[in-house]
Amino acid sequence: MEKEKVITDWFYQYSDEIYNFFIYRLGTADVDDFVQEVFIRAMTGFEHFQQNSSPKTWLYSIAKNITIDEIRRRNRKKWKSIIPFQAQHEPKMTETPEQLLHMNEENKELYHAILSLKSGYREVLILRGINLFTVTETAEILGWSENKVRSTYHRSKKALKKKLGGNLHE
Protein backbone atom coordinates (compact mmCIF):
# COMPACT_ATOMS: atom_id res chain seq x y z
CA MET A 1 0.00 0.00 0.00
CA GLU A 2 2.84 2.31 0.91
CA LYS A 3 4.34 1.80 -2.56
CA GLU A 4 1.04 2.62 -4.27
CA LYS A 5 0.66 5.77 -2.24
CA VAL A 6 4.17 6.95 -3.07
CA ILE A 7 3.76 6.20 -6.78
CA THR A 8 0.37 7.95 -6.80
CA ASP A 9 1.91 11.02 -5.16
CA TRP A 10 4.76 11.03 -7.64
CA PHE A 11 2.32 10.60 -10.50
CA TYR A 12 0.29 13.67 -9.55
CA GLN A 13 3.46 15.62 -8.86
CA TYR A 14 5.50 14.78 -11.97
CA SER A 15 3.25 13.34 -14.68
CA ASP A 16 2.72 16.70 -16.43
CA GLU A 17 6.45 17.36 -16.66
CA ILE A 18 7.12 13.87 -17.95
CA TYR A 19 4.23 14.25 -20.40
CA ASN A 20 5.94 17.33 -21.84
CA PHE A 21 9.32 15.60 -21.90
CA PHE A 22 7.87 12.92 -24.20
CA ILE A 23 6.12 15.46 -26.46
CA TYR A 24 9.36 17.36 -26.98
CA ARG A 25 11.60 14.31 -27.15
CA LEU A 26 9.50 12.15 -29.49
CA GLY A 27 7.79 14.85 -31.56
CA THR A 28 4.32 13.42 -31.13
CA ALA A 29 1.28 14.40 -29.07
CA ASP A 30 0.22 10.83 -28.44
CA VAL A 31 2.38 10.08 -25.43
CA ASP A 32 -0.11 9.10 -22.70
CA ASP A 33 0.96 5.46 -22.89
CA PHE A 34 4.58 6.42 -22.39
CA VAL A 35 3.73 8.43 -19.28
CA GLN A 36 1.81 5.45 -17.97
CA GLU A 37 4.73 3.17 -18.78
CA VAL A 38 7.10 5.32 -16.72
CA PHE A 39 5.01 4.84 -13.59
CA ILE A 40 4.37 1.16 -14.28
CA ARG A 41 8.14 0.63 -14.47
CA ALA A 42 8.59 2.74 -11.35
CA MET A 43 6.02 0.61 -9.56
CA THR A 44 7.73 -2.61 -10.62
CA GLY A 45 11.22 -1.44 -9.81
CA PHE A 46 10.26 0.53 -6.70
CA GLU A 47 12.38 -1.65 -4.40
CA HIS A 48 15.46 -0.62 -6.36
CA PHE A 49 14.85 3.09 -5.97
CA GLN A 50 17.59 4.53 -3.80
CA GLN A 51 15.77 6.38 -1.04
CA ASN A 52 18.42 9.07 -0.85
CA SER A 53 18.16 9.98 -4.54
CA SER A 54 15.61 12.22 -6.20
CA PRO A 55 12.42 10.52 -7.42
CA LYS A 56 12.15 13.13 -10.15
CA THR A 57 15.51 12.32 -11.75
CA TRP A 58 14.82 8.60 -11.32
CA LEU A 59 11.47 8.93 -13.12
CA TYR A 60 13.11 10.98 -15.87
CA SER A 61 15.82 8.37 -16.32
CA ILE A 62 13.07 5.78 -16.81
CA ALA A 63 11.39 8.16 -19.27
CA LYS A 64 14.67 8.62 -21.12
CA ASN A 65 15.05 4.86 -21.45
CA ILE A 66 11.50 4.57 -22.76
CA THR A 67 12.24 7.16 -25.45
CA ILE A 68 15.30 5.16 -26.49
CA ASP A 69 13.15 2.02 -26.66
CA GLU A 70 10.59 3.88 -28.74
CA ILE A 71 13.14 5.33 -31.14
CA ARG A 72 14.66 1.90 -31.52
CA ARG A 73 11.23 0.47 -32.14
CA ARG A 74 10.61 3.02 -34.85
CA ASN A 75 13.91 2.02 -36.42
CA ARG A 76 13.03 -1.63 -36.31
CA LYS A 77 9.45 -1.62 -37.47
CA LYS A 78 9.72 -5.16 -38.66
CA TRP A 79 9.58 -6.33 -35.05
CA LYS A 80 6.31 -4.54 -34.44
CA SER A 81 4.03 -7.43 -35.25
CA ILE A 82 5.60 -9.84 -32.79
CA ILE A 83 5.73 -7.59 -29.74
CA PRO A 84 2.14 -6.98 -28.60
CA PHE A 85 3.00 -4.23 -26.11
CA GLN A 86 4.54 -2.07 -28.74
CA ALA A 87 1.59 -2.26 -31.10
CA GLN A 88 -0.47 -0.10 -28.80
CA HIS A 89 1.92 2.77 -29.22
CA GLU A 90 0.75 3.43 -32.74
CA PRO A 91 -0.54 7.01 -32.97
CA LYS A 92 -4.18 7.14 -31.95
CA MET A 93 -4.84 10.85 -32.09
CA THR A 94 -4.68 13.38 -34.85
CA GLU A 95 -3.81 16.40 -32.70
CA THR A 96 -0.30 17.62 -33.40
CA PRO A 97 2.17 18.65 -30.69
CA GLU A 98 1.98 22.20 -32.05
CA GLN A 99 -1.79 22.26 -31.52
CA LEU A 100 -1.58 20.60 -28.13
CA LEU A 101 1.02 23.08 -26.92
CA HIS A 102 -0.71 26.09 -28.60
CA MET A 103 2.56 27.10 -30.21
CA ASN A 104 3.07 30.38 -31.98
CA GLU A 105 5.17 30.53 -35.15
CA GLU A 106 8.40 31.20 -33.30
CA ASN A 107 7.82 28.32 -30.91
CA LYS A 108 7.02 26.02 -33.80
CA GLU A 109 10.26 26.93 -35.50
CA LEU A 110 12.25 26.28 -32.35
CA TYR A 111 10.39 23.02 -31.71
CA HIS A 112 11.11 21.70 -35.20
CA ALA A 113 14.73 22.81 -34.98
CA ILE A 114 15.07 20.84 -31.72
CA LEU A 115 13.47 17.79 -33.31
CA SER A 116 15.89 17.95 -36.24
CA LEU A 117 18.91 17.59 -33.95
CA LYS A 118 20.53 14.29 -33.11
CA SER A 119 19.35 12.34 -30.07
CA GLY A 120 21.99 13.36 -27.55
CA TYR A 121 21.63 17.05 -28.38
CA ARG A 122 17.86 16.86 -28.19
CA GLU A 123 17.91 15.13 -24.80
CA VAL A 124 20.26 17.57 -23.18
CA LEU A 125 18.48 20.62 -24.64
CA ILE A 126 15.13 19.44 -23.34
CA LEU A 127 16.42 18.51 -19.90
CA ARG A 128 18.70 21.51 -19.37
CA GLY A 129 16.98 24.13 -21.49
CA ILE A 130 13.26 23.38 -21.21
CA ASN A 131 12.94 21.28 -18.06
CA LEU A 132 15.63 23.35 -16.29
CA PHE A 133 17.44 20.45 -14.68
CA THR A 134 20.85 21.24 -13.21
CA VAL A 135 24.01 19.78 -14.74
CA THR A 136 24.21 17.24 -11.91
CA GLU A 137 20.59 16.15 -12.34
CA THR A 138 20.94 15.93 -16.12
CA ALA A 139 24.09 13.83 -15.73
CA GLU A 140 22.21 11.51 -13.37
CA ILE A 141 19.27 11.12 -15.75
CA LEU A 142 21.37 10.53 -18.86
CA GLY A 143 24.05 8.46 -17.12
CA TRP A 144 26.70 10.85 -18.40
CA SER A 145 29.54 12.65 -16.66
CA GLU A 146 28.88 16.28 -15.73
CA ASN A 147 31.56 17.36 -18.18
CA LYS A 148 29.85 15.51 -20.98
CA VAL A 149 26.57 17.25 -20.09
CA ARG A 150 28.25 20.66 -20.14
CA SER A 151 30.05 20.13 -23.44
CA THR A 152 27.09 18.46 -25.16
CA TYR A 153 24.73 21.21 -23.99
CA HIS A 154 27.12 23.81 -25.31
CA ARG A 155 27.40 22.03 -28.67
CA SER A 156 23.68 21.44 -28.89
CA LYS A 157 22.92 25.13 -28.35
CA LYS A 158 25.41 25.97 -31.04
CA ALA A 159 23.82 23.43 -33.39
CA LEU A 160 20.36 24.77 -32.57
CA LYS A 161 21.42 28.35 -33.24
CA LYS A 162 22.77 27.24 -36.60
CA LYS A 163 19.54 25.45 -37.44
CA LEU A 164 17.63 28.60 -36.62
CA GLY A 165 19.99 30.67 -38.72
CA GLY A 166 19.13 34.35 -38.28
CA ASN A 167 15.66 33.58 -37.01
CA LEU A 168 16.52 33.81 -33.35
CA HIS A 169 14.75 36.99 -32.41
CA GLU A 170 15.52 38.82 -29.21
Added chain:
Amino acid sequence: MNKDSLERKLESMPQAKLNHEKKDKLIQTIIHNDDTQKKRSNWNTVFRWLAPLGGTAVVALLVWILVVPNFDDAAPQASLVAEYQLADIQDLEKFSGMIKLPTYAPFNVGELHYQELFVNGIDDIIEGKVEFIQPQITYFSSDNPEQLFTILMFSTNHEHLYQPIGEGEYNEIVEFDDGLKAEYYTPSEEISHFSWIEDDMYITLTIVSTASDPIPLEEVIKIAKSFELYEVNSENYHVYTVDNCPETYIPCVNAFTNSDAVKAFNGTSSLTREDGSMMFGDVFHEDIEKNLDTLKVDKNGAVTLDFITMNPDSFMVYLLDGNERVEEFESNQNTFHAPNEKGTYVYEVFGEYNNGTVHHYLKIKVK
Protein backbone atom coordinates in the same frame (compact mmCIF):
# COMPACT_ATOMS: atom_id res chain seq x y z
CA MET B 1 25.53 32.70 -15.06
CA ASN B 2 23.70 34.93 -17.52
CA LYS B 3 21.29 33.21 -19.81
CA ASP B 4 21.51 33.88 -23.52
CA SER B 5 18.48 34.59 -25.66
CA LEU B 6 18.26 30.99 -26.83
CA GLU B 7 18.14 29.74 -23.26
CA ARG B 8 15.42 32.23 -22.41
CA LYS B 9 13.41 31.04 -25.42
CA LEU B 10 13.84 27.40 -24.43
CA GLU B 11 12.76 28.18 -20.91
CA SER B 12 9.58 29.83 -22.14
CA MET B 13 8.53 27.03 -24.48
CA PRO B 14 4.85 26.15 -23.88
CA GLN B 15 3.92 23.23 -21.68
CA ALA B 16 0.85 21.00 -21.92
CA LYS B 17 -1.02 19.34 -19.07
CA LEU B 18 -2.78 16.02 -18.86
CA ASN B 19 -6.40 16.68 -17.94
CA HIS B 20 -7.75 15.36 -14.62
CA GLU B 21 -9.92 12.71 -16.21
CA LYS B 22 -6.99 11.30 -18.13
CA LYS B 23 -4.76 11.37 -15.09
CA ASP B 24 -7.27 9.47 -13.00
CA LYS B 25 -7.60 6.87 -15.72
CA LEU B 26 -3.84 6.49 -16.08
CA ILE B 27 -3.19 6.14 -12.37
CA GLN B 28 -5.94 3.53 -12.09
CA THR B 29 -4.23 1.54 -14.82
CA ILE B 30 -0.86 1.88 -13.14
CA ILE B 31 -2.10 0.86 -9.71
CA HIS B 32 -4.28 -1.99 -10.84
CA ASN B 33 -1.71 -3.38 -13.18
CA ASP B 34 -4.20 -3.74 -16.02
CA ASP B 35 -3.91 -5.52 -19.34
CA THR B 36 -1.41 -3.03 -20.62
CA GLN B 37 1.15 -4.10 -18.07
CA LYS B 38 0.33 -7.76 -18.48
CA LYS B 39 0.91 -7.57 -22.22
CA ARG B 40 4.09 -5.63 -21.72
CA SER B 41 5.44 -8.02 -19.15
CA ASN B 42 5.26 -11.08 -21.40
CA TRP B 43 8.88 -10.62 -22.39
CA ASN B 44 10.00 -9.65 -18.91
CA THR B 45 8.36 -12.73 -17.48
CA VAL B 46 10.31 -14.95 -19.81
CA PHE B 47 13.54 -13.48 -18.52
CA ARG B 48 12.46 -13.58 -14.89
CA TRP B 49 11.67 -17.26 -15.20
CA LEU B 50 14.79 -18.11 -17.07
CA ALA B 51 17.36 -15.98 -15.32
CA PRO B 52 17.56 -17.93 -12.07
CA LEU B 53 17.63 -21.28 -13.86
CA GLY B 54 21.19 -21.09 -15.10
CA GLY B 55 22.48 -23.69 -17.53
CA THR B 56 22.53 -23.97 -21.27
CA ALA B 57 19.16 -22.46 -22.06
CA VAL B 58 20.00 -19.25 -20.29
CA VAL B 59 23.45 -19.14 -21.80
CA ALA B 60 22.03 -19.67 -25.26
CA LEU B 61 19.40 -16.99 -24.73
CA LEU B 62 21.95 -14.54 -23.43
CA VAL B 63 24.32 -15.32 -26.26
CA TRP B 64 21.48 -14.49 -28.60
CA ILE B 65 20.57 -11.28 -26.82
CA LEU B 66 24.11 -10.08 -26.43
CA VAL B 67 25.57 -11.41 -29.64
CA VAL B 68 22.96 -10.61 -32.24
CA PRO B 69 23.42 -6.85 -32.01
CA ASN B 70 27.16 -7.33 -32.28
CA PHE B 71 27.36 -9.18 -35.53
CA ASP B 72 24.29 -8.17 -37.43
CA ASP B 73 26.37 -5.98 -39.66
CA ALA B 74 29.49 -6.31 -41.73
CA ALA B 75 32.80 -4.69 -40.82
CA PRO B 76 32.83 -0.90 -41.05
CA GLN B 77 34.06 0.84 -44.15
CA ALA B 78 35.87 3.61 -42.32
CA SER B 79 38.72 5.07 -44.29
CA LEU B 80 38.80 8.81 -43.66
CA VAL B 81 40.91 9.95 -40.76
CA ALA B 82 38.80 10.05 -37.60
CA GLU B 83 35.74 8.89 -39.48
CA TYR B 84 34.13 7.89 -36.21
CA GLN B 85 34.47 11.41 -34.82
CA LEU B 86 33.44 12.93 -38.18
CA ALA B 87 30.18 10.99 -38.03
CA ASP B 88 29.35 12.89 -34.87
CA ILE B 89 29.52 16.26 -36.63
CA GLN B 90 25.99 16.74 -37.81
CA ASP B 91 26.69 20.08 -39.52
CA LEU B 92 29.23 18.45 -41.81
CA GLU B 93 26.67 16.12 -43.35
CA LYS B 94 25.41 18.77 -45.74
CA PHE B 95 28.77 18.57 -47.52
CA SER B 96 28.39 14.86 -48.20
CA GLY B 97 29.61 14.09 -51.71
CA MET B 98 30.92 17.63 -52.13
CA ILE B 99 34.20 17.78 -50.24
CA LYS B 100 37.28 15.65 -49.77
CA LEU B 101 38.94 14.86 -46.46
CA PRO B 102 42.23 13.13 -45.58
CA THR B 103 42.67 9.40 -45.11
CA TYR B 104 46.11 9.89 -43.60
CA ALA B 105 47.29 11.72 -40.48
CA PRO B 106 50.86 11.89 -39.18
CA PHE B 107 49.65 11.30 -35.60
CA ASN B 108 46.87 9.57 -33.68
CA VAL B 109 43.84 11.81 -33.88
CA GLY B 110 41.74 12.35 -30.79
CA GLU B 111 39.30 15.26 -30.74
CA LEU B 112 38.00 17.06 -33.79
CA HIS B 113 36.83 20.64 -33.82
CA TYR B 114 34.45 21.83 -36.49
CA GLN B 115 33.42 25.32 -37.38
CA GLU B 116 31.88 27.09 -40.32
CA LEU B 117 33.02 30.35 -41.79
CA PHE B 118 30.86 32.36 -44.15
CA VAL B 119 32.01 33.58 -47.50
CA ASN B 120 30.12 36.83 -47.73
CA GLY B 121 27.99 39.03 -45.56
CA ILE B 122 25.00 38.76 -43.31
CA ASP B 123 22.51 37.83 -46.05
CA ASP B 124 24.42 34.67 -46.88
CA ILE B 125 24.73 33.78 -43.23
CA ILE B 126 20.98 34.04 -42.80
CA GLU B 127 20.35 32.12 -45.97
CA GLY B 128 22.78 29.45 -44.78
CA LYS B 129 23.39 28.09 -48.27
CA VAL B 130 26.03 25.40 -48.46
CA GLU B 131 27.95 27.12 -51.26
CA PHE B 132 28.53 30.14 -49.02
CA ILE B 133 29.88 28.12 -46.11
CA GLN B 134 33.51 27.20 -45.61
CA PRO B 135 33.87 24.09 -43.48
CA GLN B 136 36.90 24.10 -41.22
CA ILE B 137 37.96 20.95 -39.40
CA THR B 138 40.77 20.75 -36.88
CA TYR B 139 42.30 17.38 -36.07
CA PHE B 140 44.01 17.27 -32.68
CA SER B 141 46.67 14.73 -31.77
CA SER B 142 45.56 12.43 -28.96
CA ASP B 143 49.16 12.07 -27.76
CA ASN B 144 50.61 15.54 -28.08
CA PRO B 145 48.34 18.51 -27.35
CA GLU B 146 50.64 20.80 -29.33
CA GLN B 147 50.20 18.94 -32.61
CA LEU B 148 47.21 19.51 -34.84
CA PHE B 149 46.22 20.23 -38.39
CA THR B 150 43.34 22.23 -39.80
CA ILE B 151 41.61 21.96 -43.13
CA LEU B 152 39.72 24.90 -44.56
CA MET B 153 38.07 24.75 -47.95
CA PHE B 154 35.72 26.65 -50.21
CA SER B 155 34.53 26.64 -53.79
CA THR B 156 36.77 28.30 -56.38
CA ASN B 157 33.67 30.25 -57.49
CA HIS B 158 34.56 32.69 -54.70
CA GLU B 159 37.46 34.23 -56.57
CA HIS B 160 37.87 37.12 -54.14
CA LEU B 161 38.87 34.71 -51.37
CA TYR B 162 42.10 33.38 -52.82
CA GLN B 163 44.93 34.00 -55.22
CA PRO B 164 45.86 31.45 -57.89
CA ILE B 165 48.57 29.01 -56.85
CA GLY B 166 51.94 30.68 -57.39
CA GLU B 167 50.60 34.18 -56.82
CA GLY B 168 50.22 34.06 -53.05
CA GLU B 169 52.77 33.94 -50.25
CA TYR B 170 54.92 30.83 -50.25
CA ASN B 171 58.38 29.42 -49.61
CA GLU B 172 58.15 26.89 -52.39
CA ILE B 173 55.77 25.44 -54.95
CA VAL B 174 55.34 21.72 -54.47
CA GLU B 175 54.13 19.45 -57.23
CA PHE B 176 52.36 16.40 -55.93
CA ASP B 177 49.77 13.78 -56.78
CA ASP B 178 49.39 13.73 -60.58
CA GLY B 179 50.43 17.28 -61.36
CA LEU B 180 48.63 19.12 -58.55
CA LYS B 181 50.56 22.18 -57.42
CA ALA B 182 50.55 23.60 -53.93
CA GLU B 183 51.95 26.65 -52.18
CA TYR B 184 53.98 25.62 -49.15
CA TYR B 185 54.41 28.50 -46.72
CA THR B 186 56.09 28.36 -43.32
CA PRO B 187 55.62 31.68 -41.50
CA SER B 188 57.24 30.19 -38.38
CA GLU B 189 58.91 27.02 -37.17
CA GLU B 190 55.67 25.87 -35.58
CA ILE B 191 53.22 26.60 -38.39
CA SER B 192 53.05 25.65 -42.07
CA HIS B 193 50.39 26.15 -44.70
CA PHE B 194 49.89 23.96 -47.74
CA SER B 195 47.31 25.26 -50.23
CA TRP B 196 46.12 23.78 -53.48
CA ILE B 197 43.13 23.58 -55.82
CA GLU B 198 41.49 20.23 -56.42
CA ASP B 199 38.10 19.51 -58.01
CA ASP B 200 37.08 23.19 -57.98
CA MET B 201 37.82 23.51 -54.27
CA TYR B 202 40.52 25.68 -52.78
CA ILE B 203 41.96 23.73 -49.87
CA THR B 204 44.32 24.99 -47.19
CA LEU B 205 45.98 22.57 -44.83
CA THR B 206 47.53 24.27 -41.81
CA ILE B 207 49.85 22.21 -39.66
CA VAL B 208 50.81 23.21 -36.15
CA SER B 209 53.55 21.45 -34.22
CA THR B 210 56.39 22.29 -31.86
CA ALA B 211 59.73 23.58 -33.14
CA SER B 212 61.42 20.65 -31.41
CA ASP B 213 59.16 18.08 -33.06
CA PRO B 214 58.13 19.52 -36.45
CA ILE B 215 55.96 17.73 -39.00
CA PRO B 216 58.12 17.58 -42.16
CA LEU B 217 56.97 18.53 -45.65
CA GLU B 218 56.95 14.85 -46.71
CA GLU B 219 54.29 14.17 -44.10
CA VAL B 220 52.29 17.23 -45.16
CA ILE B 221 52.33 16.01 -48.77
CA LYS B 222 51.23 12.58 -47.57
CA ILE B 223 48.19 14.16 -45.90
CA ALA B 224 47.36 16.22 -49.00
CA LYS B 225 47.69 13.21 -51.31
CA SER B 226 45.39 11.15 -49.17
CA PHE B 227 42.23 13.24 -49.67
CA GLU B 228 39.15 11.16 -50.55
CA LEU B 229 35.50 12.05 -51.04
CA TYR B 230 33.56 12.52 -47.82
CA GLU B 231 30.20 10.77 -48.03
CA VAL B 232 27.68 10.19 -45.31
CA ASN B 233 26.28 6.74 -45.61
CA SER B 234 24.65 5.63 -42.41
CA GLU B 235 23.88 2.25 -44.03
CA ASN B 236 27.58 1.51 -44.03
CA TYR B 237 28.32 2.68 -40.55
CA HIS B 238 28.25 -0.18 -38.11
CA VAL B 239 28.81 1.06 -34.62
CA TYR B 240 26.47 1.71 -31.73
CA THR B 241 24.53 4.92 -31.48
CA VAL B 242 22.07 5.97 -28.80
CA ASP B 243 19.32 4.96 -31.18
CA ASN B 244 20.51 1.49 -32.14
CA CYS B 245 21.85 0.22 -28.83
CA PRO B 246 19.83 -2.98 -28.38
CA GLU B 247 18.54 -2.60 -24.81
CA THR B 248 18.69 0.43 -22.57
CA TYR B 249 19.95 -1.52 -19.56
CA ILE B 250 22.83 -3.09 -21.54
CA PRO B 251 25.88 -0.82 -21.85
CA CYS B 252 26.96 -0.34 -25.47
CA VAL B 253 30.59 0.44 -26.18
CA ASN B 254 32.38 1.34 -29.40
CA ALA B 255 36.13 1.37 -29.94
CA PHE B 256 37.72 3.59 -32.53
CA THR B 257 41.10 4.52 -33.96
CA ASN B 258 42.26 7.11 -36.48
CA SER B 259 40.57 5.33 -39.32
CA ASP B 260 38.36 2.56 -38.02
CA ALA B 261 35.60 1.87 -35.53
CA VAL B 262 33.86 -1.26 -34.22
CA LYS B 263 31.32 -2.29 -31.63
CA ALA B 264 32.80 -3.99 -28.58
CA PHE B 265 31.31 -7.42 -27.97
CA ASN B 266 29.36 -7.84 -24.74
CA GLY B 267 30.30 -11.05 -22.94
CA THR B 268 29.62 -12.21 -19.40
CA SER B 269 27.22 -9.79 -17.78
CA SER B 270 25.22 -9.27 -14.65
CA LEU B 271 22.78 -6.42 -15.02
CA THR B 272 19.64 -5.09 -13.38
CA ARG B 273 16.85 -4.00 -15.68
CA GLU B 274 14.73 -0.91 -15.03
CA ASP B 275 11.95 -3.07 -13.62
CA GLY B 276 14.31 -4.61 -11.08
CA SER B 277 14.68 -8.05 -12.67
CA MET B 278 18.20 -9.36 -13.03
CA MET B 279 19.92 -10.51 -16.20
CA PHE B 280 22.83 -12.89 -15.89
CA GLY B 281 24.75 -14.08 -18.90
CA ASP B 282 27.76 -16.05 -19.82
CA VAL B 283 29.32 -16.77 -23.18
CA PHE B 284 31.81 -19.33 -24.34
CA HIS B 285 35.23 -18.05 -25.25
CA GLU B 286 34.91 -19.47 -28.78
CA ASP B 287 31.74 -17.41 -29.26
CA ILE B 288 33.58 -14.27 -28.28
CA GLU B 289 36.45 -14.84 -30.70
CA LYS B 290 34.07 -15.83 -33.47
CA ASN B 291 31.87 -12.78 -33.24
CA LEU B 292 34.36 -10.01 -32.72
CA ASP B 293 34.72 -7.34 -35.37
CA THR B 294 38.36 -6.48 -35.95
CA LEU B 295 39.59 -2.98 -35.30
CA LYS B 296 42.51 -2.00 -37.52
CA VAL B 297 45.18 0.04 -35.80
CA ASP B 298 48.74 1.16 -36.49
CA LYS B 299 51.65 0.02 -34.33
CA ASN B 300 51.37 1.72 -30.95
CA GLY B 301 48.22 3.45 -32.27
CA ALA B 302 45.66 4.88 -29.90
CA VAL B 303 42.46 2.92 -29.29
CA THR B 304 39.65 4.94 -27.75
CA LEU B 305 36.59 3.51 -26.03
CA ASP B 306 33.31 5.35 -26.42
CA PHE B 307 30.62 4.45 -23.91
CA ILE B 308 27.36 5.16 -25.70
CA THR B 309 24.38 4.74 -23.42
CA MET B 310 25.95 4.77 -20.00
CA ASN B 311 29.27 5.65 -18.48
CA PRO B 312 30.93 3.05 -16.27
CA ASP B 313 31.68 3.91 -12.66
CA SER B 314 35.07 2.33 -13.38
CA PHE B 315 36.65 0.09 -15.98
CA MET B 316 39.84 -1.87 -16.56
CA VAL B 317 41.44 -2.98 -19.83
CA TYR B 318 43.28 -6.31 -20.08
CA LEU B 319 45.19 -7.97 -22.92
CA LEU B 320 44.11 -11.61 -23.20
CA ASP B 321 45.89 -14.77 -24.23
CA GLY B 322 43.05 -17.28 -24.59
CA ASN B 323 41.17 -16.95 -21.32
CA GLU B 324 44.15 -15.55 -19.43
CA ARG B 325 44.62 -11.88 -18.63
CA VAL B 326 48.29 -11.37 -19.49
CA GLU B 327 48.60 -7.61 -19.21
CA GLU B 328 46.71 -4.84 -17.49
CA PHE B 329 46.48 -1.50 -19.24
CA GLU B 330 46.50 1.94 -17.84
CA SER B 331 43.68 3.73 -19.56
CA ASN B 332 43.94 7.46 -19.79
CA GLN B 333 40.65 9.16 -20.58
CA ASN B 334 39.26 6.08 -22.31
CA THR B 335 42.33 5.66 -24.54
CA PHE B 336 45.01 2.98 -24.51
CA HIS B 337 47.76 2.11 -26.98
CA ALA B 338 48.05 -0.93 -29.20
CA PRO B 339 51.22 -3.08 -29.12
CA ASN B 340 54.22 -2.22 -31.24
CA GLU B 341 54.27 -5.53 -33.08
CA LYS B 342 52.10 -6.69 -35.95
CA GLY B 343 49.46 -9.22 -35.03
CA THR B 344 45.95 -9.78 -33.78
CA TYR B 345 45.16 -9.14 -30.13
CA VAL B 346 42.07 -9.62 -28.00
CA TYR B 347 41.31 -7.27 -25.12
CA GLU B 348 38.85 -7.46 -22.29
CA VAL B 349 37.25 -4.31 -20.94
CA PHE B 350 35.69 -4.99 -17.57
CA GLY B 351 33.14 -2.26 -16.88
CA GLU B 352 31.35 -1.63 -13.60
CA TYR B 353 28.09 0.25 -14.15
CA ASN B 354 25.45 1.51 -11.81
CA ASN B 355 23.24 -1.45 -12.76
CA GLY B 356 25.88 -4.20 -12.80
CA THR B 357 28.98 -5.41 -14.58
CA VAL B 358 29.85 -6.34 -18.17
CA HIS B 359 32.94 -7.94 -19.67
CA HIS B 360 33.29 -6.33 -23.11
CA TYR B 361 35.67 -7.80 -25.66
CA LEU B 362 37.59 -6.21 -28.46
CA LYS B 363 39.82 -7.61 -31.23
CA ILE B 364 42.45 -5.41 -32.79
CA LYS B 365 44.75 -6.02 -35.71
CA VAL B 366 48.03 -4.15 -35.62
CA LYS B 367 49.12 -3.30 -39.16
